[in-house]
Amino acid sequence: MIRIAAETPWYDLFSRGARDWLRHNEKVRDAVKDTLPELLASSDLMTGPGSRSVAVPVKFLEHARLRLAEAQVNQGAGQGRGEPGDVLQPGREEGGEQGQAGGTNDGEVRFVVELKLDEIVDWLWEELKLPELKPKRTATMDQNEYTREGWDKRGARSRLDRRRTMKEAVKRHAVQGNTALADPEPLSLVNDDLRFRQLVKRPSPATSAAVIFALDVSGSMDEAQRRLAKQFFFFALQGIRRQYSKVETVFLAHAAQAWEFDESQFFQASSSGGTVTSSVARLALEVMEKRYEPSRYNVYFFYASDGENAAEDRDEARATLADIAGQVNYSGYCETGGVATFRPRDTQLAEIFSELKTSGLAVGTSHLASQDDVWSAIREFFTEQSKE
Amino acid sequence: MTELEDYGERIDALAKRLGLDYYTVDFEMAPASLMTEIAVYGLPVRMPHWSFGVRYIHQLVRQSMGHSKIFEVMFPGDPCRAFLMDGNSTAENALVTAHVLGHADFSKNNQLFARFHAMAGSNIVETAAAHAHRIQLAIESHGVEKVESVLDAALALEAHIDVTGELHRARYAEFLETKDKAPESQFQSRFRQLPGADAPVAQKNGQVRAPVPPHSEYDLLWFIANYAPELEQWERDIFLMVRTESFYFYPVFACQIMNEGWASYWHARLLREADFLPQPLYLSAIKAHSDVVRPFASGQQTALAINPYHLGFTIWERIVEKHGLERAREVRRDEDDFGFIRNFLDEELAEQSGLFVYETRPGDEIRVATKDISAIREAILAPKFNYGSPRVAATELKHDGSLTLVHDHASDGRGLDATRAKRVLDYVHRVWRRPVKLATANDKNEAVELAA
Numbered sequence: 001m002i003r004i005a006a007e008t009p010w011y012d013l014f015s016r017g018a019r020d021w022l023r024h025n026e027k028v029r030d031a032v033k034d035t036l037p038e039l040l041a042s043s044d045l046m047t048g049p050g051s052r053s054v055a056v057p058v059k060f061l062e063h064a065r066l067r068l069a070e071a072q073v074n075q076g077a078g079q080g081r082g083e084p085g086d087v088l089q090p091g092r093e094e095g096g097e098q099g100q101a102g103g104t105n106d107g108e109v110r111f112v113v114e115l116k117l118d119e120i121v122d123w124l125w126e127e128l129k130l131p132e133l134k135p136k137r138t139a140t141m142d143q144n145e146y147t148r149e150g151w152d153k154r155g156a157r158s159r160l161d162r163r164r165t166m167k168e169a170v171k172r173h174a175v176q177g178n179t180a181l182a183d184p185e186p187l188s189l190v191n192d193d194l195r196f197r198q199l200v201k202r203p204s205p206a207t208s209a210a211v212i213f214a215l216d217v218s219g220s221m222d223e224a225q226r227r228l229a230k231q232f233f234f235f236a237l238q239g240i241r242r243q244y245s246k247v248e249t250v251f252l253a254h255a256a257q258a259w260e261f262d263e264s265q266f267f268q269a270s271s272s273g274g275t276v277t278s279s280v281a282r283l284a285l286e287v288m289e290k291r292y293e294p295s296r297y298n299v300y301f302f303y304a305s306d307g308e309n310a311a312e313d314r315d316e317a318r319a320t321l322a323d324i325a326g327q328v329n330y331s332g333y334c335e336t337g338g339v340a341t342f343r344p345r346d347t348q349l350a351e352i353f354s355e356l357k358t359s360g361l362a363v364g365t366s367h368l369a370s371q372d373d374v375w376s377a378i379r380e381f382f383t384e385q386s387k388e
Numbered sequence: 389m390t391e392l393e394d395y396g397e398r399i400d401a402l403a404k405r406l407g408l409d410y411y412t413v414d415f416e417m418a419p420a421s422l423m424t425e426i427a428v429y430g431l432p433v434r435m436p437h438w439s440f441g442v443r444y445i446h447q448l449v450r451q452s453m454g455h456s457k458i459f460e461v462m463f464p465g466d467p468c469r470a471f472l473m474d475g476n477s478t479a480e481n482a483l484v485t486a487h488v489l490g491h492a493d494f495s496k497n498n499q500l501f502a503r504f505h506a507m508a509g510s511n512i513v514e515t516a517a518a519h520a521h522r523i524q525l526a527i528e529s530h531g532v533e534k535v536e537s538v539l540d541a542a543l544a545l546e547a548h549i550d551v552t553g554e555l556h557r558a559r560y561a562e563f564l565e566t567k568d569k570a571p572e573s574q575f576q577s578r579f580r581q582l583p584g585a586d587a588p589v590a591q592k593n594g595q596v597r598a599p600v601p602p603h604s605e606y607d608l609l610w611f612i613a614n615y616a617p618e619l620e621q622w623e624r625d626i627f628l629m630v631r632t633e634s635f636y637f638y639p640v641f642a643c644q645i646m647n648e649g650w651a652s653y654w655h656a657r658l659l660r661e662a663d664f665l666p667q668p669l670y671l672s673a674i675k676a677h678s679d680v681v682r683p684f685a686s687g688q689q690t691a692l693a694i695n696p697y698h699l700g701f702t703i704w705e706r707i708v709e710k711h712g713l714e715r716a717r718e719v720r721r722d723e724d725d726f727g728f729i730r731n732f733l734d735e736e737l738a739e740q741s742g743l744f745v746y747e748t749r750p751g752d753e754i755r756v757a758t759k760d761i762s763a764i765r766e767a768i769l770a771p772k773f774n775y776g777s778p779r780v781a782a783t784e785l786k787h788d789g790s791l792t793l794v795h796d797h798a799s800d801g802r803g804l805d806a807t808r809a810k811r812v813l814d815y816v817h818r819v820w821r822r823p824v825k826l827a828t829a830n831d832k833n834e835a836v837e838l839a840a
Contacts, residue, residue, distance in 0.1 A: 002485070003467075004393050004415040011422040014438065016429065016443030023532075024441035064811035065544050066778050066795075069803050069831060074748040075757065077767035079683045079698075080690025082744050082756040088690060090754030225504035352792045 005263050008023060025113075029060050032113055033123055056113050126383045146199045155196025208246035209300060209329075210235055210292035214280045216305035218255040219272040225336035228368040229304035230267050232334050235378050236302055244298065254280035256310075258288070277309045281320035294327040301331040304368075305346025318352045325361040328354040332364045332381050390447075395482045398664050400442055403489045406661070407653065410492035411510075412467035415485070417474040423458045424451065426471065430637060433464070433517035435629070436524070437539045459680070460484040464495030464639075466510035479672035482665065485660040490651030492580075498647075500639040507555040512636045518610050519629040526622050538623045541815040542609060542630040547775040550607035551638050559604055559614055563595040566802070599769035604781035604794070609634065611782045618821045638775060642724045645768075649700015652719055653682050653708070656701070683741065692746060694768055702741055703732050729768055735761045778804055780826070787824035794831075803829035806838065813840040 008062045082088065151164055169187045213233050215226070241247050251261045255271035258280035284301060292299050301324050309317055333353040350365060357363040367376035396415070403410075418426075426432050428444045450457075451733070459480065464469040470488045472481050495501040509515065527535045572580075613627035624721045640647070659665065659673055683698045684691035707716045719728065738761055745767045747757040759761075778800050784792040793813075795801045809826060815823045817840035826838045 002396055002413045002415060002489070004390075004396055005417070012419050014517075015421060015425065016434070017425045017441065017447075020436055020438050020441030022441070022445055023436070024438040027438055060442045061438070063442070063540065063544065064548075064808040065436075066548070066780055066812050067805045067808055068778050068800055069805045071802060072750065074769050075745055075746070076692060077694050077746055077754075077764060078690060078692045078746045079694055080688070080742050080744075082690055082742070082746075084744070084756050084758050086756045087753065088746060088756060089691070089752065089754040090740070091749065091751035213423070 009070045010306050024061060025063060029115075031061070032056055032058060032115065056114050056115060058111065060111070068262060117238070119152050121235075121242060125239070125242070126237070145202055147202045149200040149202075150198045150199050151195040152198050153196070154196060155190065155198065159197040159199075161195050161197050165189065168193040168195060168338065198258070207244050207298065208319055209240055209244040209247070209298040210248045210250065210288075211240055211300045212250045212252065212284050212287065212292075212328075213237075213266070214252045214254065214258075214284060214301070214303040215266065215269075216255070216275055216277075216280075216303075217253045217269045217271050218275040219270075220275070220306050220308060221270075221336070225306060225368075227268055228371075228374060229334065231371075231374045232304065232366075232368060232377055233302060236300070236332065236381060237329050239378065240300060248292070250284075250292075252280050252287070253284055254283070258283040274310050274319075275302075275305070275308055276313045277305065278313050278316040278320045281324055284324055285320065287326075288327065299328040301325075301328045302334070303331070304334045304336055305349055306337045307335045309348045311348070314348060314352075317349070318355070321352060322356055322359075322361070325356050325363050328362075328373060330362045330364065330381070331356075332377075333364070334366045334377055336368045391478055392481055392485070395478075395662075395665065396485050399482070399486050399658055399662060401487065402652070402658055402662055403486070403493075407629065407717075408489055408493040409488060409783075410468065410496050411465070413462075413470055413488060413490070413492050414467045415470050415472055418471040420458075420473060422466060423461065423471060423473050424448065427458055429631070431516040432469075432471070432513055432697055433520050434633070435516075435520045435539065436527075437536070437543060445449045446795070459676075460488055462488045462491045462502055463513050465505070465512055468492045468495070469513050477672065479669045480670065480676050483659065483673040483676050484558075484656055486655035486662075487651045488652030489658070491647060491837075493654065494643075494647050494650045497717070498639065498643060498724075499721060500643060504555075504635055504639050508635060509654055516633055519526060519633065522629065523626065526626065530622065535626070537815070537818045538626045539630075540818045541612075541812075544812045544815050545608045545612075546630060546634050547777040548606065548608040548780060549610070549638070549775070551635075551636050551642075551775060553607055553610075555621075555632065555635050557607075557610060560600060561598055563599045567593065600785045601782055604783050606781045607631075607780065608780065608782060608793075612816070612820065615785055616820050619819060623819060630633075641775065642726075643728075643774065645696045645700040645703075645725045646720070646723065646728045647700070648697045649702075649704045652677070652697050652701040653704040667817070673744060676801045694743070699733075699741070699768075702737060703728065706737055707732055725772060726769055729765050731760070733768075738764050749750055791816075791820055791822065791824045793824065793826040796832075797829040803831065803833070803836070806830070806836075810840070811837050813838055816840070 078088075137221065151161060158184040166187070169189050170188075172193060173187060178286075214235075215221075215229055217226070221229075237247070237249065238252070249263070251263055252258055253261055253266060253269045254276070256274045256276045259269075260283065261269055288294055288299060321331070333349065335347065335350055353363055353365045357365065364381050366373065366380050368374060368377060422432065424447055425444070428447050429440055434440075456471060459476065460470060460472055462468060468488070468491075470492075472484055478485070495505075523535060523539075539547070600615060601611065609627050609631040615629070616624075619627075656677055659670060659677070662670075665673070681695070681698045681701045681812045683695050704716065707719060719732070723731070738759070743764050744759050745757045745763045746752050746754055779794065779796040780793055782791060783794045795804055795809075804826075806828075809828065813824055813826050824840050828836060828838065830836045
């Protein structure tokens with residue numbers, strides 16, 4: 001016997017497949033979150049506010065099953081015209097590469113997860129339990145802002161306040177003796193009833209910050225060290241952006257001399273030759289004086305170097321760095337490279353900065369030998385800052 | 389009464405007349421979206437798991453590229469449940485109705501299906517829906533992450549059941565059976581009676597605890613559900629649910645070629661003899677039939693896969709032609725794909741169908757390797773051995789609760805894919821909660837041990 005049921009339209013209402021697909025995507029996002037620092041370091045994100053999201057290409061997650069290892073030669077059953085020895089599909093030209101043959105075809109479909117930068121930084125801050133920064137109280141800058149204030153009988157049409165206008169009309173009718181309720185006729189408006197919203201310029205205090213990044217690009221800084229410095233700079237900047245409505249950045253690089261760069265060239269810059277730290281410190285002072293007066297800006301100074309400075313520059317460097325540290329909210333020094341030891345090597349610059357720190361200035365030092373150190377450096381910096 | 393219901397009834401009567409024997413079939417019209425999900429989940433309502441989401445997207449992509457069209461799905465049982473796609477034409481659905489009756493006859497009479505039916509009851513669709521509901525409740529009380537990690541492990545081991553064993557199994561005997569003493573010989577009894585002989589020492593320890601497992605245990609889902617040292621009841625429940633569904637899927641998996649072939653044979657025959665169908669409808673149904681049973685995509689000369697509909701259909705036609713319908717019914721009752729292919733795919737048939745074995749070498753060059761009949765049979769059957777997965781057994785549960793799994797790499801011919809095996813081991817470790825080891829071989833065929 002057979003029975004044919006009527007259609008059940010509710011089948012369309014719920015999709016288990018879509019539900020499980022969304023759950024898969026959630027897991028992908030979590031997985032992406034774990035590898036965020038590396039992902040972010042590899043893309044150029046620092047200048048901001050233009051593209052505030054990262055597109056991360058990800059593979060589908062694979063639910064693993066027990067499977068036999070790939071065989072050298074795979075056999076299968078096929079059907080059609082063909083005699084033993086016939087080639088059904090020619091091999092690749094540059095074939096024979098073992099690594100290639102090992103891949104499975106299932107994992108090839110990729111899709112893109114788009115992550116908002118703000119969201120990422122929020123995750124990180126939550127994850128690292130970082131406190132918020134405290135701006136200097138004095139360093140607020142007045143910024144003009146338009147606010148609504150009052151009404152006028154004249155104005156641009158787009159600012160017509162309808163509710164207010166109607167009220168005026170009702171009042172006028174009441175004064176003229178015909179109550180609106182009793183009168184079935186609609187209210188008539190006259191020009192005198194019109195009310196327009198007015199805008200007034202108002203100075204409002206805004207906090208703004210300037211961040212000066214200084215990087216040692218002398219011959220001794222290799223690619224990996226610059227990468228670490230970049231990661232640190234990036235997250236420090238993101239943290240500062242969370243706090244201030246307006247953040248400006250300055251990129252300085254130096255070897256024996258110092259130059260200002262824009263961000264795109266900053267990390268590519270390299271130079272051979274000696275290291276004279278005072279050159280970049282002087283340039284930073286100059287920039288601050290000209291553009292970011294520390295009494296009006298919250299200035300942050302970050303310096304990354306491998307720590308080796310020319311011996312004869314020692315006193316000069318200490319003096320200029322102390323000058324900077326005295327003016328800015330915070331200056332951070334991160335030393336890159338070296339084997340991961342428990343304590344930074346006692347390089348000249350490390351010594352200078354720890355002296356400055358003991359003398360009570362807002363200075364932080366950290367040592368970046370590997371990826372993980374970036375996080376402890378960031379944590380150190382933000383905890384220091386919020387203590388004050 | 390719709391047109392389809394009318395045809396359905398007459399096809400049903402015709403099928404009965406031709407000797408098909410089946411339980412009642414409940415048909416339902418379903419939208420394409422549900423059909424897609426059934427193709428992905430294997431069942432209309434099944435437990436949630438993210439891996440189905442991935443398959444779902446792959447399926448949508450395949451369908452949108454036109455590689456795969458779903459006509460029907462049918463769930464054996466009493467009554468059988470079948471879903472027809474509401475977007476299909478009446479001709480297609482008439483064909484599908486006949487096809488489903490073929491499946492219904494097969495699943496009632498084939499021994500593998502009948503065995504599952506006897507063990508697990510007759511309504512897998514509702515059983516699975518109840519499972520899904522229980523898992524939903526577990527998610528509500530334990531959180532999605534916890535439930536997911538149990539499902540990660542259970543579904544990864546989905547195929548690792550003992551298909552020859554019972555669905556409902558008792559735990560191992562706790563103690564070794566005490567061996568009966570050999571009967572005393574005449575000499576011994578006379579010796580015992582001699583003055584001064586010691587009285588026999590009674591056995592001191594009483595019963596001896598049996599090792600767990602007492603033999604290599606291939607039913608990993610059952611073993612974990614019963615012997616994992618710290619498994620909670622609801623987790624155990626999930627393992628057993630996955631296991632039940634896995635038992636259900638086994639006959640479908642192991643008889644795919646026979647079953648699809650049998651259904652195709654019967655839909656062709658029923659349509660041929662259904663003189664009540666109007667000519668145009670018959671024609672378009674027959675066209676749909678030839679689309680289903682053609683060996684390769686249109687415009688192609690070869691295919692690197694065997695279409696089970698085509699292969700099964702050809703073999704069944706040959707059996708009926710050579711040995712008669714009665715013999716065919718016996719074959720349908722007794723065999724699964726292994727016996728079916730080995731006993732009934734002969735050289736002549738392979739030659740006619742143009743079957744061959746191909747080899748893919750490093751660099752992706754594909755060549756026709758051989759047309760030897762036994763090589764062809766084994767190439768067709770190779771993906772079906774041991775439920776399509778490597779042979780892995782639990783061999784030891786130590787006193788500290790650690791588990792040893794052993795992959796029988798000698799019989800599988802090579803070791804496991806180490807990356808995946810390691811991840812599966814991690815899944816298992818999360819529910820076993822004690823150390824888990826897996827012995828297999830590496831690519832040089834040396835013994836290696838993975839641990840989690």
